[in-house]
Amino acid sequence: MGKFNVKWEAFADSWREGGDARVIEGLKNTLTIAIIGLVIGIVIGVIIAVVRVMPKYKLLPKILDKICYIYTSFFRGTPMVVQLLVGYYVLFPLMGITVSSLVTCIIIFGLNSGAYLSETMRAGINSVDSGQMEAGRALGLSYGATMIKIVVPQAIKNILPTIGNEFISLIKETSVVSFVGAVDLYNAFRYIGSNNYEFMVPYLIMAMFYIVIVLIISLGIKLMERSLRKSDRRN
Amino acid sequence: MIDVINLTKRYGKLTVLDDISVSIKKGEKVVVIGPSGSGKSTFLRCLNCMEDPSGGQIIFKGENIADMKVDINKHRRHIGMVFQQFNLFNNKTVLQNIMLAPVHLQLKETRKARIKAFFNKDSSIITKKEIIENARQNALRLLERVGLSEKADQYPSSLSGGQKQRIAIARSLAMNPDVILFDEPTSALDPEMVGEVLQLMKEVADDGMTMVVVTHEMGFAREVGSRVLFMDGGKIVEDKPPHEFFTNPENPRLKEFLSKVL
Ligand SMILES: Nc1ncnc2c1ncn2[C@@H]1O[C@H](COP(=O)(O)OP(=O)(O)OP(=O)(O)O)[C@@H](O)[C@H]1O
Ligand SMILES: [Mg+2]
Numbered sequence: 001m002g003k004f005n006v007k008w009e010a011f012a013d014s015w016r017e018g019g020d021a022r023v024i025e026g027l028k029n030t031l032t033i034a035i036i037g038l039v040i041g042i043v044i045g046v047i048i049a050v051v052r053v054m055p056k057y058k059l060l061p062k063i064l065d066k067i068c069y070i071y072t073s074f075f076r077g078t079p080m081v082v083q084l085l086v087g088y089y090v091l092f093p094l095m096g097i098t099v100s101s102l103v104t105c106i107i108i109f110g111l112n113s114g115a116y117l118s119e120t121m122r123a124g125i126n127s128v129d130s131g132q133m134e135a136g137r138a139l140g141l142s143y144g145a146t147m148i149k150i151v152v153p154q155a156i157k158n159i160l161p162t163i164g165n166e167f168i169s170l171i172k173e174t175s176v177v178s179f180v181g182a183v184d185l186y187n188a189f190r191y192i193g194s195n196n197y198e199f200m201v202p203y204l205i206m207a208m209f210y211i212v213i214v215l216i217i218s219l220g221i222k223l224m225e226r227s228l229r230k231s232d233r234r235n
Numbered sequence: 236m237i238d239v240i241n242l243t244k245r246y247g248k249l250t251v252l253d254d255i256s257v258s259i260k261k262g263e264k265v266v267v268i269g270p271s272g273s274g275k276s277t278f279l280r281c282l283n284c285m286e287d288p289s290g291g292q293i294i295f296k297g298e299n300i301a302d303m304k305v306d307i308n309k310h311r312r313h314i315g316m317v318f319q320q321f322n323l324f325n326n327k328t329v330l331q332n333i334m335l336a337p338v339h340l341q342l343k344e345t346r347k348a349r350i351k352a353f354f355n356k357d358s359s360i361i362t363k364k365e366i367i368e369n370a371r372q373n374a375l376r377l378l379e380r381v382g383l384s385e386k387a388d389q390y391p392s393s394l395s396g397g398q399k400q401r402i403a404i405a406r407s408l409a410m411n412p413d414v415i416l417f418d419e420p421t422s423a424l425d426p427e428m429v430g431e432v433l434q435l436m437k438e439v440a441d442d443g444m445t446m447v448v449v450t451h452e453m454g455f456a457r458e459v460g461s462r463v464l465f466m467d468g469g470k471i472v473e474d475k476p477p478h479e480f481f482t483n484p485e486n487p488r489l490k491e492f493l494s495k496v497l
Contacts, residue, residue: 135322135403138285139336139410140312149335153326 004200011192011201019192026188027209033105033177033184034170040110041170042156042163045117048072049155050147052118053125068118075115081176083108088180101182109173113166120162124155157228164221168214175210185209236261236295236414236445237282243290244277244469251277253469254291259414259447264440266456266477267449269466270492275449278466279416282447283307283314296413312340315407315415319423321399323391329402330387333374333409334367341366370409377405381435397428401435414445421452453496457481465489 015023048068054061075083088104099107128151136146156163178187189206193199237259244252251274259265267275280286282293284300284307293301300310324332345361352360378384381401391399400420407415420436421429433455440446440459450456456463456477463480465473467488473480481497484490 129320129322131318131320131322132324134285135316135318135324136336137308138283138311138314138316138318139406140308140310140340141336142308145339149339150324150326157326 007198007201010196010198011205014192014195014198014202017195019188019195022183022188022191023185023209026183026185029102029105029177029182030171030174030184030213033102033109033174033182034167036106037109037113037170038163038167040106041113041117041166042121044110044114045121046152046156048114048118049121049125050144050152052122054143072115072118075112080108080112080173081179083112084177084180101177101180104180105174105177105182109170113170117163117166120159120166121155124159125151127158128154160228161221161225164217164224168217171213171217172210236263237447238294239282239291240294241291242278242281242288242293242301244274244281244286245289251469252281252288255469255471256291257464257471257474259445261413261445262443263461264446264448264459266460266463267447267466268451268453268456268463268492268496273466274469275466276418279418279447279449282416283311283316285316312336312410313413315410315412317400317403317407317415317417317420319419321391321396321403321423323394323399323403323406325391328388328390329378329383329394330371330374332391332402333377333406334370336406337370337373337409338367341370374405374409377408378402380408381405395428396424397431400424400428400432404432404435404439408439412444414447415439417446417448417450419449419451421450451496453481465492467492 051064051068056062087108092099132150133146136150174184175186177184189202193202239257242252242255269275281288288301292299295310348360421432437459460477463477464471472486473489
């Protein structure tokens with residue numbers, strides 16, 4: 001155990017010498033990317049899902065449907081790292097805009113989870129009784145208005161557990177953002193370790209950080225589900 | 236009120252409505268009966284184009300609403316519909332269920348005027364707040380009328396079937412429709428709840444509402460109906476005032492049907 005003491009001391013030194021600030025920044029970025037990414041993902045997911053379940057008599061919905069199909073195929077068919085690299089080093093420079101690595105990550109994470117959530121959302125929309133749409137339409141509401149006010153809220157409620165899981169996988173996937181130079185938890189602990197080439201303790205603690213975050217989120221989802229179920233019974 | 240001219244509905248090769256022509260006048264209570272699969276629901280759903288007719292015309296207020304070019308949403312506001320399965324909005328309270336469409340549509344209608352008024356500081360235009368408050372008052376009044384005031388803030392899942400259907404009727408009435416279509420409004424109810432819904436429908440009828448009612452309740456047809464239609468095989472084969480309809484049915488299929496249900 002003596003050896004571990006040395007390693008622990010090395011970590012403590014590094015932590016004091018600026019490592020702490022780095023970890024806090026990393027934690028903040030990890031959460032920022034995952035949370036804003038999830039929100040963007042939900043919005044995009046809803047839009048794509050609505051396009052995909054829309055009746056397709058006219059040309060415009062058909063074209064939109066194709067675009068959504070290509071979009072989801074791309075984001076589900078390539079690794080997140082590739083999407084980050086292409087966005088940061090290829091697309092944004094080609095478009096002539098400078099985007100910080102953090103913002104790039106947020107955008108790519110949002111686009112990526114939008115592609116994944118769209119499928120879930122589509123299943124959620126299909127799980128809502130068709131009578132809900134009929135009632136809205138019979139009252140003179142448009143397809144879109146009924147979708148947004150009646151069907152989508154019920155769909156989101158139905159798929160809340162899946163959205164929670166998507167949030168967890170976004171948190172875990174943030175560990176690749178250092179490919180474009182963003183500071184996240186992995187990046188912060190690697191920095192601490194590389195100060196004195198002692199990686200054992202930093203990476204052990206990093207793993208614990210991830211586990212604790214994921215456990216907290218899982219607990220949050222459980223509580224949310226329970227309160228929703230309660231309101232179902234009471235109301 | 237509604238003139239149906241040569242209405243045809245096909246699903247693929249199956250002809251469900253076969254060249255139906257009938258006209259429904261203001262204030263009439265038209266009851267539609269017939270065996271299962273005869274096309275009653277389809278007929279009713281064509282009246283507000285929930286199903287698009289394959290052929291023929293539905294003339295409502297002088298306009299052919301079966302024409303795909305008309306703004307069907309505008310017309311549906313004036314044609315209420317009550318479903319067998321109630322179809323209350325599950326994510327809304329009872330009060331919100333009744334207020335939602337009136338508020339949404341009035342906000343939409345007055346949006347431009349309200350934006351203009353905002354910039355001109357014109358206070359003669361109705362505000363969003365007033366629209367919501369008016370709809371609320373109207374909804375509360377309707378809840379009182381259907382005897383469910385105490386349920387205003389509850390969600391549909393806590394209501395009995397009969398209560399749900401009464402709310403659904405209130406929701407229709409909130410639009411001030413010219414006509415209400417009912418598709419077997421009591422068929423999904425436990426027997427002890429059928430009475431309360433029929434009673435409410437009778438009151439709505441007594442207030443002069445034009446109604447088209449698909450039902451198996453022969454008592455209701457007799458008592459409330461001004462005309463009873465018998466559908467069979469996608470056609471209306473009998474169309475008479477209830478007294479004649481039930482006392483001397485001519486059509487052999489109707490005779491057979493009545494002998495089974497009466
Ligand atoms: N969407 C659809 N696609 C194909 N066939 C349909 C569809 N809707 C109805 N039908 C068919 O049309 C016929 C008439 O149906 P409809 O629901 O109008 O009958 P109904 O008189 O209301 O019967 P019930 O008393 O059982 O409600 C039936 O044979 C039914 O199978
Ligand atoms: Mg039917």
